Amino acid sequence: MIPELINKYIWLIDVFSKASPRGLPLEQILSRWESRWGEPYNRRSFFNHRSAILDIFGIDIKCNRGTKLYYIDFEDLENNKSKASWLIDSFTVNSLLSLSKEGLAGRVSVEAVPSGQKWLMSLMNSMLANEELEISYQKYTGEPLHKRLVLPYALKEYSKRWYLVALEKSQKTIRVYALDRIKDVSPTGKNFRFPDDFDVDVLFRDSFGIYAAEHKDLRHIVLKATEREAAYLRDLPLHHSQKETEPGMFSLDVAISDDLVIELLSRGNRLEVLEPRELRDRLSLEFQNAAKLYK
Numbered sequence: 001m002i003p004e005l006i007n008k009y010i011w012l013i014d015v016f017s018k019a020s021p022r023g024l025p026l027e028q029i030l031s032r033w034e035s036r037w038g039e040p041y042n043r044r045s046f047f048n049h050r051s052a053i054l055d056i057f058g059i060d061i062k063c064n065r066g067t068k069l070y071y072i073d074f075e076d077l078e079n080n081k082s083k084a085s086w087l088i089d090s091f092t093v094n095s096l097l098s099l100s101k102e103g104l105a106g107r108v109s110v111e112a113v114p115s116g117q118k119w120l121m122s123l124m125n126s127m128l129a130n131e132e133l134e135i136s137y138q139k140y141t142g143e144p145l146h147k148r149l150v151l152p153y154a155l156k157e158y159s160k161r162w163y164l165v166a167l168e169k170s171q172k173t174i175r176v177y178a179l180d181r182i183k184d185v186s187p188t189g190k191n192f193r194f195p196d197d198f199d200v201d202v203l204f205r206d207s208f209g210i211y212a213a214e215h216k217d218l219r220h221i222v223l224k225a226t227e228r229e230a231a232y233l234r235d236l237p238l239h240h241s242q243k244e245t246e247p248g249m250f251s252l253d254v255a256i257s258d259d260l261v262i263e264l265l266s267r268g269n270r271l272e273v274l275e276p277r278e279l280r281d282r283l284s285l286e287f288q289n290a291a292k293l294y295k
Contacts, residue, residue: 134147
């Protein structure tokens with residue numbers, strides 16, 4: 001029941017995302033719901049769903065008292081980097097997949113993300129209930145299967161993979177688990193108190209990728225890009241701290257991680273690291289070792 005409701009909440013959010021910024025009258029909202037889901041929908045149900053969407057996703061469906069129209073301020077959500085942005089993006093992808101099955105087969109192509117999506121809904125439900133979990137987890141290194149008691153704090157998507165951000169109970173430290181390496185999830189029936197000051201975006205603010213860095217790990221990185229690569233970087237910055245100091249020259253303040261190194265390597269000779277020296281030397285060595293494979 002809960003997964004079905006969440007799917008309907010997402011659909012309702014999408015209805016507002018496609019509507020005029022002025023909003024929608026209640027009668028139209030009720031009518032669209034009944035057409036889509038084939039079931040009666042009344043004012044009380046809408047108000048209950050409106051409240052649940054605010055509690056779960058932090059999205060406020062507001063009412064303009066003058067026009068009596070309901071709306072979502074998506075510009076405000078974007079400016080505040082709302083936790084709902086990933087949800088709206090995910091719904092868009094799911095909508096495309098549905099369209100391809102319903103009438104656009106062979107005309108809509110969406111990349112598959114085979115990363116443990118079967119756990120997404122059950123993990124979200126446990127997060128909503130603040131319920132402790134026992135997970136069975138196996139690393140890529142081939143280590144034996146580990147069972148761990150965790151407190152599910154957040155979900156994070158990066159590079160076609162979903163990750164669970166959780167407090168490992170025995171170590172009392174926050175760990176990140178790739179969903180495609182989770183073999184089993186078992187609710188324990190025990191609840192935990194979610195910390196009021198936790199914010200997954202703040203946790204990864206100084207990071208690139210899935211590596212949760214501390215502020216002391218920050219490094220000032222200077223990059224030189226070709227003209228074409230610079231255009232890509234302007235449209236899709238590597239990190240929120242990225243700045244273009246002069247044409248083709250970029251700087252960012254972020255912790256050095258394997259994820260960052262892999263990203264920079266993928267840019268090939270279109271992007272040169274000028275500073276810091278340790279990062280430049282590491283990339284140089286990686287390129288040299290790669291070149292040896294092709295000699």
